[in-house]
Amino acid sequence: MLAFILRRILQSLVVMLVVALVSFALFRYVGDPISTMMGQEATIADREALRERLGLNDPFIVQFFDFVSRAVQGDFGISYRLQQPVMELILSRLPATLELALVSGVLAFVFGVGFGVYTALNRRGWLSTTIMSVSLIGVSLPTFLIGVLLIWLFAVELQWLPSFGRGEVVDLGSWWSTGFLTPSGRASLILPAITLGLYQMTLIMRLVRAEMLEVLRTDYIKFARARGLSNRAIHFGHALKNTMVPVITITGLQLGAIIAFAIITETVFQWPGVGALFINSVRFVDVPVMAAYLMLIAVIFVVINLIVDLLYYAVDPRLRVERAGAGH
Amino acid sequence: MTGDKMKEPLLSVRDLVVEFPTRHGTLRALDQVSFDIGPGEVLGMVGESGAGKSLTGAAIIGLLEPPGRIAGGEIRLRGARIDNLSYEQMRRIRGRRIGMVFQDPLTSLNPLYTVAQQLIQTIRTHMDVSEADARKRAVALLDRVGIPAAARRIDDYPHHFSGGMRQRVVIALALAAEPELVIADEPTTALDVSVQAQIIDVLKEICAERGASVMLITHDMGVIAETADRVAVLYAGRVAEIGPVRDVIQHARHPYTAGLMGAIPTLEQTSDRLVQIPGAMPRLNSIPTGCAFNPRCAHVFDHCYRERPVLRQAAPQHEVACWLTEEGGA
Numbered sequence: 001m002l003a004f005i006l007r008r009i010l011q012s013l014v015v016m017l018v019v020a021l022v023s024f025a026l027f028r029y030v031g032d033p034i035s036t037m038m039g040q041e042a043t044i045a046d047r048e049a050l051r052e053r054l055g056l057n058d059p060f061i062v063q064f065f066d067f068v069s070r071a072v073q074g075d076f077g078i079s080y081r082l083q084q085p086v087m088e089l090i091l092s093r094l095p096a097t098l099e100l101a102l103v104s105g106v107l108a109f110v111f112g113v114g115f116g117v118y119t120a121l122n123r124r125g126w127l128s129t130t131i132m133s134v135s136l137i138g139v140s141l142p143t144f145l146i147g148v149l150l151i152w153l154f155a156v157e158l159q160w161l162p163s164f165g166r167g168e169v170v171d172l173g174s175w176w177s178t179g180f181l182t183p184s185g186r187a188s189l190i191l192p193a194i195t196l197g198l199y200q201m202t203l204i205m206r207l208v209r210a211e212m213l214e215v216l217r218t219d220y221i222k223f224a225r226a227r228g229l230s231n232r233a234i235h236f237g238h239a240l241k242n243t244m245v246p247v248i249t250i251t252g253l254q255l256g257a258i259i260a261f262a263i264i265t266e267t268v269f270q271w272p273g274v275g276a277l278f279i280n281s282v283r284f285v286d287v288p289v290m291a292a293y294l295m296l297i298a299v300i301f302v303v304i305n306l307i308v309d310l311l312y313y314a315v316d317p318r319l320r321v322e323r324a325g326a327g328h
Numbered sequence: 329m330t331g332d333k334m335k336e337p338l339l340s341v342r343d344l345v346v347e348f349p350t351r352h353g354t355l356r357a358l359d360q361v362s363f364d365i366g367p368g369e370v371l372g373m374v375g376e377s378g379a380g381k382s383l384t385g386a387a388i389i390g391l392l393e394p395p396g397r398i399a400g401g402e403i404r405l406r407g408a409r410i411d412n413l414s415y416e417q418m419r420r421i422r423g424r425r426i427g428m429v430f431q432d433p434l435t436s437l438n439p440l441y442t443v444a445q446q447l448i449q450t451i452r453t454h455m456d457v458s459e460a461d462a463r464k465r466a467v468a469l470l471d472r473v474g475i476p477a478a479a480r481r482i483d484d485y486p487h488h489f490s491g492g493m494r495q496r497v498v499i500a501l502a503l504a505a506e507p508e509l510v511i512a513d514e515p516t517t518a519l520d521v522s523v524q525a526q527i528i529d530v531l532k533e534i535c536a537e538r539g540a541s542v543m544l545i546t547h548d549m550g551v552i553a554e555t556a557d558r559v560a561v562l563y564a565g566r567v568a569e570i571g572p573v574r575d576v577i578q579h580a581r582h583p584y585t586a587g588l589m590g591a592i593p594t595l596e597q598t599s600d601r602l603v604q605i606p607g608a609m610p611r612l613n614s615i616p617t618g619c620a621f622n623p624r625c626a627h628v629f630d631h632c633y634r635e636r637p638v639l640r641q642a643a644p645q646h647e648v649a650c651w652l653t654e655e656g657g658a
Contacts, residue, residue: 220435227428230419
């Protein structure tokens, strides 16, 4: 078990190093930061001085090593655009994105599993048919369109919910600001969370349904029925637990996707998160922020994958044995 | 049936018809199947693949796969009809009064639950006992079916056990709530030849101890010969012959049964080729009129094409559905 975790962490480090290389390459190949920073009137001498001062004339390897060693310490430099430390910028925006991702992830998981199980158990009911048809919309409509439609319906026409922003936030500790504690903060979360989570919900729902139907056909479910176990025990004990094994993987990866793809939702709802920060940075070729964002997303994916692997252990006893056997 | 001439049968199946509605018409998979199983009796049920053996078991325990359904006849357990019960009423019978053992022990057990969890859940579904008592019963059961160090191994997961051991666990599960009848659907087919006999012995012994009847579905005549008291031979969803094992094996009346017996190799046999019945069992949508076996029968005559033979007594307790017996005399 411990050996397995160590091995996975080592693999994760390799992945991170590759991502670091890609984000570092941004500095060299996405335009010339000097011209963005200095404007039209700067002299060539001034430009060269700045170039020298920022270390942009050093060899590639030296610059990369410098980049990685500072990144490890959480130093991604200064934003070209906002002239603030990148790490500070991202940390100040991160709570908004994480809270949004958490709420939509939980929504997607709870409703996805719930609807999936329901439609699998009542395959021919009219409600199942309706849910399945509506889910097609969730899969096929682009996120920004869903967001715009929701804003039009609930913010413009019905005026029930705010159309943009985070509402009132409360500071917790030195850097975490939360929207959970105020009514306007909670109301502001609803539309973006639905927009962001709808696709994931339909995906999870369809996956759960397909897996559940598969599991319900297995011999051990037949045998459980032949032993006279109650439907509840069969469906929610024996069948659902087996269904969850593949669902956990997909859900974990989707959580990463939710954080990464929050960009679109954050843009539509003017959500002050890292996604919006990233989009604005792209517009101004603010390479340090872009590079840091890339690294952040990579870290999140790597951590989620690690957690998913560990959850496998918790759910499936067969893995525990095989891995332990291989370890000795 | 006013069956007061003998002791009341535990299970009585009368004219059971199972149909599968399909787009191309209704397929009749079981056609007027009738048989009894007495208390403590082991009834063997043999036939080729697709003859309807497993379907008969599924119909009795009420677990026919849709769209299959019981379209006629009745099933009685100790005189009370069970073929028309609600799902919930039938659920209380499954496991408690009729247990079932499936073919493949590798897939019959839920991989994510320990043997203890599955046994205790089954016991507590049907019996009002505490968790601790259920566990004690579970350990005793495992011990009885021959799992070494049962008290320790009970907390293992199914994948910790070998195929033979898993089938013992399956038997323990099927018997956990002390059913009166156990339907064993090819319980040894998926197992290694060397453990088949052990599993059959365990099953037979425990059922004998508890006075449970067994319906043993198999295509292995050897198993039937050693285990069953009586045997029913199924062909194309119909009972061809039913009677005491010794009688049926030694004096098969139905040409199909005789063919089956001829296909078993013996030590004395010197011929190079195994005897086999020519042709194959008809598909369900093209069962011939008259006797279903008529295209393959060596003794076929005009009556066999005209009318379907019904089960008639050919010897004490020995019934055959064949016009030969009818016209040639026993």
